[in-house]
Amino acid sequence: MILVSGGAGFIGANFVIDWLAQPGAEPVVTLDKLTYAGNLENLAGLQGDARHTFVQGDIGDSALLARLLAQHRPRAVVNFAAESHVDRSIHGAEDFIQTNIVGTFRLLEAVRAYHAALPADERAAFRFLHVSTDEVYGSLAPEAPAFTEQHRYEPNSPYSASKAASDHLVRAWHHTHGLPVVTTNCSNNYGPYHFPEKLIPLMIVNALAGKPLPVYGDGRQVRDWLYVGDHCSAIRRVLEAGRVGETYNVGGWNEKTNLEIVHTVCGLLDEWRPRADGQPYASQIAFVTDRPGHDRRYAIDATRLRDELGWTPAETFDTGIRKTVRWYLDHADWVARVQSGAYREWVARQYAGAAAG
Numbered sequence: 001m002i003l004v005s006g007g008a009g010f011i012g013a014n015f016v017i018d019w020l021a022q023p024g025a026e027p028v029v030t031l032d033k034l035t036y037a038g039n040l041e042n043l044a045g046l047q048g049d050a051r052h053t054f055v056q057g058d059i060g061d062s063a064l065l066a067r068l069l070a071q072h073r074p075r076a077v078v079n080f081a082a083e084s085h086v087d088r089s090i091h092g093a094e095d096f097i098q099t100n101i102v103g104t105f106r107l108l109e110a111v112r113a114y115h116a117a118l119p120a121d122e123r124a125a126f127r128f129l130h131v132s133t134d135e136v137y138g139s140l141a142p143e144a145p146a147f148t149e150q151h152r153y154e155p156n157s158p159y160s161a162s163k164a165a166s167d168h169l170v171r172a173w174h175h176t177h178g179l180p181v182v183t184t185n186c187s188n189n190y191g192p193y194h195f196p197e198k199l200i201p202l203m204i205v206n207a208l209a210g211k212p213l214p215v216y217g218d219g220r221q222v223r224d225w226l227y228v229g230d231h232c233s234a235i236r237r238v239l240e241a242g243r244v245g246e247t248y249n250v251g252g253w254n255e256k257t258n259l260e261i262v263h264t265v266c267g268l269l270d271e272w273r274p275r276a277d278g279q280p281y282a283s284q285i286a287f288v289t290d291r292p293g294h295d296r297r298y299a300i301d302a303t304r305l306r307d308e309l310g311w312t313p314a315e316t317f318d319t320g321i322r323k324t325v326r327w328y329l330d331h332a333d334w335v336a337r338v339q340s341g342a343y344r345e346w347v348a349r350q351y352a353g354a355a356a357g
């Protein structure tokens, strides 16, 4: 089986669902602290599936980690657990330091002890896959080539600095302690179960609620967007065939300005859920004060992943964004529970009288 930390968040939940949908998939234990970003409802479709076990807990809890590893004996750990929102990291970085740095350190230590005690064949097959971001590389000038794995680390936000620190720890645990690690650095994801504090889901839910669509600064910042299902397939492929100690950039060659993104979302909503007054959703766009230290451009060169491991994304931006907007239109109940906070009662309600899992 595999242990997935942070599996109740946006990408982690998509990964667990997609993993178990593969033919012959090994079972999964999901470990998640269920912070505000963790939503067990994302995994509701797996209830009653004997191949999935959920455990609520912190990657910083060494005793819990030792117990879980000894009990379930995973052949891989995939670490998604993190504080992930740049704007929150600007308001307060404490949780980012604790989870992304200290938590990753504790997880690495627990996995190191577990790995060292494995029989030789299991030790050789074991992998620790660390899920990271392109934001560790900093910001690109407009015409600069996309980030390769050789790009120097130049994180600019408390979030990206904490992720960069975690990447360095993972690297060091390989070089110093021989832990068989692989790291992926992915561009911006979008798709189902994305918490509506991030650009794309925020624009969809605000548009439908008749609220302003807050575009930071001039809206001409560039992000490289990848459909979440393609990120999940990349992680599966790296876990399967990635070289130990290596890092792999993951991206979809899909650079867009934020304004392009917002106009695309508005256009799809105009088509599928036109406003009652006939006005375009783009009329709700409001330019607001820019994010401090706002990175101007990210772009990923995923050539290594494509040439070495044969991975390519299945979705274009056009197909991925249509699926995404459609998903939000079809899951108004999920959005409502996230916005009201009711999703946080899911564990208590769903597991009343029984331990989660």
Ligand code: NAD
Binding pocket: 005, 006, 007, 008, 009, 010, 011, 012, 031, 032, 033, 034, 035, 036, 037, 038, 039, 057, 058, 059, 060, 079, 080, 081, 082, 083, 084, 085, 099, 103, 131, 132, 133, 134, 163, 185, 186, 187, 188, 189, 190, 195
């Ligand atoms: P998310 O915020 O939606 O989910 C994070 C999950 O981690 C939540 O379920 C949360 O409860 C859990 N968590 C937080 N602290 C924890 C702790 N101490 N112990 C256990 N669980 C904890 O984030 P996401 O967008 O799904 O991102 C997942 C990972 O992918 C992160 O490491 C992020 O840096 C990375 N990443 C994200 C993107 C993106 O566009 N969202 C792109 C590249 C990389």
Ligand code: TYD
Binding pocket: 085, 086, 087, 188, 197, 198, 199, 200, 202, 214, 215, 216, 217, 219, 221, 222, 223, 258, 291
């Ligand atoms: P975000 O989804 O927070 O991801 P990241 O900062 O990790 O790339 O933001 C994506 C881009 O959208 C980023 O340039 C900031 C911008 N943005 C807005 O213009 N308005 C918003 O309300 C949000 C949340 C983001």
